[in-house]
Amino acid sequence: MTQLPGIAGEIEDAIGLELTAKLLRARGGTEVNIPTRPGPNYVTELLGADATQRLIDVMGAGRIVLPCGHMRGRDAERIARRDKAMAMLAAGRSLREVALQCDLHLRTVERYNAERDRTIDQPKLPL
Structure with a gap:
């Protein structure tokens, strides 16, 4: 069961809450390119090859807009x-x-x- 709504929840299902939070803290509110395969790219460097592959399997390759949600503050x-x-x-x-x-x-x-x-x-x- 996910703790995050929408796209963030789908990402959480794929890579877990800790790595999703890491991704949202780093790039929340911007577009991110999900690569076609893990390799020398920002997502793989941030999440690792295994998590990137899981993300590709669930979300597919391409651009997504990451939400900020609760990552933003008061x-x-x-x-x-x-x-x-x-x-x-x-x-x-x-x-x-x-x-x-x-x-x-x-x-x-x-x-x-x-x-x-x-x-x-x-x-x-x-x-």
Whole structure:
């Protein structure tokens, strides 16, 4: 019986809770390429060849979006992550890099970037 919902639960069924948590902490909220076979790739380096093969057997090869879920933290931490993400976006960092460093979902970072773009493009009102 899985402890995690959705895709995270399917991954947990394949590789166990400990390795699923490790994967979500490392890449939660971003797309990950499940390889066609274990080898010299990020997933195999993180999980090991046996777990990667089990993941391939259950999920198949291809791209999946990993959820963050409970891996993200509380409100004060969320606000700090948002502020850091906005600063990184302003500095020109990539969406993926921001998502990984700030422990945010890629779609959340995309939303922050869109907010930032609207604020930058918004004309000033005359005084």
